[in-house]
Structures are given as structure tokens and as C-alpha cells.
Amino acid sequence: MLRKYISVVLFFVVSFFALQSQSDSSLWRYFGGESKGVAVVQNDLYQEECGACHFAFQPGLLPARSWNRLMSRSELTDHFGEDIAFDDQVVFNDLLKYLTVNAADQSSYKRSRKITRSLGANDAPLRVTDTPYIIRKHREIPNRLIVQKEVGSIANCEACHKSADKGSFDDDNVRIPNSGFFKSWDDD
Amino acid sequence: MNKNYLLLLALFSFESHAQSVDFNQLYQTWSGEKATVSSAAKGKELWGYELIPGKSCSTCHGDNLSQTGSHVKTNKLIKPLSPKANSKRLTKVRKINKWLKRNCKFTYKRECTPEEKVSFIEFIRNN
Amino acid sequence: MSVAQSTTLSEQETIINIMVRVFHWSIIVLFVLLFVTGDNNDGSDALHIVSGHLLVSFLLARMLWGMIGNENARWKNYLYYPKQIISYLAQLFDTTLVHKFQLHNPAGSSMILLMMGVLSITAITGLLLESLFEFSGVLLFATAYFNNDSALLIREVHGILAYLMLFAIGFHVAGVLYSSFLYKENMSSMMMTGKVSFLKKEEV
Numbered sequence: 001m002l003r004k005y006i007s008v009v010l011f012f013v014v015s016f017f018a019l020q021s022q023s024d025s026s027l028w029r030y031f032g033g034e035s036k037g038v039a040v041v042q043n044d045l046y047q048e049e050c051g052a053c054h055f056a057f058q059p060g061l062l063p064a065r066s067w068n069r070l071m072s073r074s075e076l077t078d079h080f081g082e083d084i085a086f087d088d089q090v091v092f093n094d095l096l097k098y099l100t101v102n103a104a105d106q107s108s109y110k111r112s113r114k115i116t117r118s119l120g121a122n123d124a125p126l127r128v129t130d131t132p133y134i135i136r137k138h139r140e141i142p143n144r145l146i147v148q149k150e151v152g153s154i155a156n157c158e159a160c161h162k163s164a165d166k167g168s169f170d171d172d173n174v175r176i177p178n179s180g181f182f183k184s185w186d187d188d
Numbered sequence: 189m190n191k192n193y194l195l196l197l198a199l200f201s202f203e204s205h206a207q208s209v210d211f212n213q214l215y216q217t218w219s220g221e222k223a224t225v226s227s228a229a230k231g232k233e234l235w236g237y238e239l240i241p242g243k244s245c246s247t248c249h250g251d252n253l254s255q256t257g258s259h260v261k262t263n264k265l266i267k268p269l270s271p272k273a274n275s276k277r278l279t280k281v282r283k284i285n286k287w288l289k290r291n292c293k294f295t296y297k298r299e300c301t302p303e304e305k306v307s308f309i310e311f312i313r314n315n
Numbered sequence: 316m317s318v319a320q321s322t323t324l325s326e327q328e329t330i331i332n333i334m335v336r337v338f339h340w341s342i343i344v345l346f347v348l349l350f351v352t353g354d355n356n357d358g359s360d361a362l363h364i365v366s367g368h369l370l371v372s373f374l375l376a377r378m379l380w381g382m383i384g385n386e387n388a389r390w391k392n393y394l395y396y397p398k399q400i401i402s403y404l405a406q407l408f409d410t411t412l413v414h415k416f417q418l419h420n421p422a423g424s425s426m427i428l429l430m431m432g433v434l435s436i437t438a439i440t441g442l443l444l445e446s447l448f449e450f451s452g453v454l455l456f457a458t459a460y461f462n463n464d465s466a467l468l469i470r471e472v473h474g475i476l477a478y479l480m481l482f483a484i485g486f487h488v489a490g491v492l493y494s495s496f497l498y499k500e501n502m503s504s505m506m507m508t509g510k511v512s513f514l515k516k517e518e519v
């Protein structure tokens with residue numbers, strides 16, 4: 001009878017470890033202090049060149065193949081409707097290197113890993129908001145809250161993610177303008 | 189030793205002075221264009237002109253250059269353009285050229301003519 | 316039949332095994348934690364996921380114990396034909412009858428099976444959601460079979476099942492209270508100690 005007790009308890013322990021080992025949210029990750037969010041932007045050139053017109057999207061939000069695609073000649077001359085092609089080859093090279101070295105598929109940060117795993121091997125979306133991970137995170141938000149004047153579009157991370165510049169996109173720091181105290185979209 | 193050191197220091201002080209852009213020289217590099225009395229006024233006139241609907245200089249930078257503007261597409265806040273309000277404006281030739289190119293492409297889908305560039309810079313300097 | 320139906324239960328006899336008791340109270344704590352963390356947020360926080368994993372482990376262990384464990388814990392004792400369940404329910408509220416203490420009567424047993432079922436499906440959908448939204452966990456391979464819409468559907472189902480479980484728990488508690496009244500026995504403390512608190516006399 002004792003053997004039965006032991007085997008069931010062992011079975012319990014093994015199944016728990018099996019579930020936890022494959023998970024990002026495991027006890028040892030939690031206490032081991034893994035890097036949450038994405039790595040912050042620590043490059044003045046990138047901040048200036050790419051963060052002047054829009055939020056300086058951290059390189060860890062897209063895989064290297066996306067950044068390579070975005071920085072190609074054809075994409076730079078039509079950067080979401082604008083021609084931003086670089087004259088200065090040195091600036092271009094430095095930016096591209098910064099982006100690809102710190103890309104999501106090169107990063108061990110939590111969000112970067114999830115973004116990477118949500119993509120197919122050949123997927124290279126140009127928009128940060130086009131990865132399945134991020135699409136699903138934002139799917140339930142009513143459109144009226146995204147197009148409202150205070151936000152504008154889904155690309156305006158900082159409008160709702162108050163700690164976005166620090167690389168933190170946690171729910172705790174999300175405040176959607178005009179969304180009221182309670183989640184108001186069940187009755188939309 | 190002391191004399192050389194002082195000479196070096198004097199040279200450096202000229203380099204690091206904030207208002208180091210020689211505007212006339214800059215305009216020269218743009219096909220020999222010169223600033224005229226009416227340049228700033230022309231710049232002001234062009235400021236609100238929408239070649240593409242919804243896209244003038246004023247759309248993002250505002251009419252009052254001492255105020256913070258916001259990007260028409262992304263809503264990103266843009267620091268004041270006036271050198272009086274923002275001491276970093278018009279201090280680096282490389283940046284002036286870069287932004288003129290990028291923003292003229294944004295509003296006119298082409299590079300600005302030397303005359304247009306002078307008008308804009310004169311307008312910004314005097315506001 | 317099970318030991319529970321014997322008419323001479325002594326006070327010292329443990330009729331509910333320690334494994335079953337530990338399981339019962341553990342999943343109550345876990346369910347509360349899960350419900351609270353799941354309702355507030357989108358369930359992505361570590362506490363919700365770790366508790367979920369623990370719950371799955373407990374469920375699996377209990378299922379195994381019900382196959383190899385002590386007699387009373389065996390799943391065969393919980394199985395009744397629908398006819399038996401209905402006829403039992405029919406006489407349950409008949410106050411003219413003297414109700415004999417039965418540890419796993421048809422009503423209680425069916426409730427337990429139902430709760431195990433609902434909890435299991437909730438847990439499985441939960442594991443699936445870990446892969447569909449967090450792109451981590453043992454079911455990561457399953458992301459290939461779901462698109463954005465079906466992922467959201469699974470999330471809806473998971474939420475509905477959680478509330479269904481809450482409803483079932485309500486029923487279960489009502490049943491526990493009623494049978495406590497019926498058998499003049501504190502069923503909750505019996506689940507704690509595993510022993511009956513009265514000396515069984517001869518019953519009809």
C-alpha cells in the first residue's frame with residue numbers, strides 16, 4: 001500500500017514539473033528573476049532617427065528578419081507611406097546593426113521570446129502589431145478606443161502603455177484613455 | 189606650455205558654442221541661394237500650405253513654433269521648433285539638411301528647392 | 316459494496332483516505348486562487364498559470380488514485396445508472412423515510428464526477444490558452460491548429476466553464492449541507508478528519 005502512495009505522489013510531482021518545465025511562467029523563472037518585458041532602447045542614434053516621429057519601438061519587438069526587411073531600400077522609400085531613405089551609409093549601417101543584434105529572436109527577454117515563438121519561421125511582419133502574440137493581446141479592445149483622438153492607432157503604444165519607454169508592457173501599467181474604471185467592453 | 193594650452197582652449201570654445209551654424213554658408217551650399225528680406229515672410233506663407241491635404245509644416249509643428257507640436261499620423265509629441273524655445277534647434281548642419289530632406293518628402297513628396305529651404309530656415313530662425 | 320454502507324462503523328475507522336482529503340482541500344484553495352486571478356486579468360499572470368499546473372497535477376493524481384488506491388476512493392463506486400440516480404433523488408426529500416448513511420450515494424457521486432469533468436475540461440482549455448496566448452507551455456504545438464478567432468473562442472469557453480464550476484460548487488455545498496442534516500453528521504469535518512463522528516446504530 002505504501003508503494004501506491006509513493007507512486008501517486010511521485011506521479012503528481014513529475015506531472016507538475018513536466019508542465020512547469022515547458023512554461024515561461026514557472027516557479028523557478030519567477031524566483032530566478034528572469035528579464036520581463038523587452039530590453040529598453042539604449043541607442044541614441046536609434047532614438048533620434050527612428051523615435052522622432054513615432055514611439056521608438058524596441059528592437060526586441062520584432063525578429064531580425066523583420067528589421068532587415070524594413071531597412072531594405074524598397075521599404076525605406078515607402079515606410080508606411082513616407083520616403084525616409086538614408087543618405088548617410090554609416091548611420092544606416094549602425095542602425096541596422098543595432099536592430100538586428102537586439103532583435104526579438106536574439107533576445108532572452110520574456111516578451112521577445114513570446115513574440116518570436118508566435119511567428120512562423122518565414123514570417124517577417126513589418127508592423128510590431130502584426131505578430132500573432134500582439135494581435136491576440138489586443139484583439140478584444142473595442143475599435144472606438146483605438147481610433148479615438150487620444151490614441152489614434154494601434155501603433156501608438158505609449159498612449160495606453162504608460163511604461164512602454166521602459167520596455168514594460170504589463171497590464172498593471174495600462175491605462176486606456178476614456179475606458180472608465182471597469183472594463184467597459186462587455187457591453188459594447 | 190601654458191600659452192599653447194590657452195590657445196587650444198580658445199579654439200575649443202569656438203567649436204562648442206551653441207549657435208555655431210553659419211547660415212549664409214549653409215545657404216551657399218544649396219546652389220548658391222541667398223537669404224533676402226522677404227525670405228522669412230515667404231517661409232511663413234508656405235508654412236500652412238497643404239500641397240497634400242492634411243500635410244503642411246504647421247500640421248505637425250503648429251503655427252506657433254514655441255509650442256509643442258504633434259505628429260499628424262502617430263500623435264507623437266514634437267518639441268518646439270523655435271530656437272528661442274528649444275536651444276537645440278538649428279545647431280547642427282547635418283540635422284538641418286536631414287530634416288529638410290525628410291520633411292519635404294513628407295509634405296511635398298520631393299526635395300525642397302533651395303529657395304524654399306532658405307525661406308523655411310529664415311522663418312524658423314525669426315520665430 | 317463499500318465499507319461505508321456497513322452498519323457498524325467505529326469512530327476510529329478512517330473512511331476517507333488521506334489522499335482524497337488532501338486533494339479535496341487543495342483544489343478548493345487552488346480554485347479560489349485561479350478564479351480570482353483569472354477574473355481580474357487575462358490569466359497571463361504567473362500565479363494563475365502555476366496554480367493551474369498544480370491543479371492539473373492534482374487532478375491527474377486523484378484520477379490515478381481512483382484506479383489503484385484504497386477501496387472507497389475507487390471510481391467504480393461513483394458510477395450509477397441514470398435510473399438509480401433519479402430514483403435516489405426522488406426519495407431524497409421524503410421525510411417519512413429514515414435515510415441510511417451512504418458515503419457515495421448516487422446524487423453525491425454524480426456531482427463529484429460532474430465536478431471532476433468540468434474542472435478537467437477547464438484545466439485543459441487553460442493549458443491550451445497558455446499556448447495560444449502566451450506561446451509557452453506543453454501544448455505549444457497546438458497553436459498551429461487555431462487562428463485568432465478560435466483562440467478567442469477557447470478563451471470564452473474557459474471562462475464559461477469556470478463559472479459553471481462555481482455553479483456546480485454551489486450545488487455541491489447545498490448537497491453537503493443537506494446530507495449533513497439528513498445523516499446528523501458534520502460532513503465537512505468528516506472530510507477533514509476522514510472519520511465519522513457518531514457511532515452507527517442499526518439502521519433500516
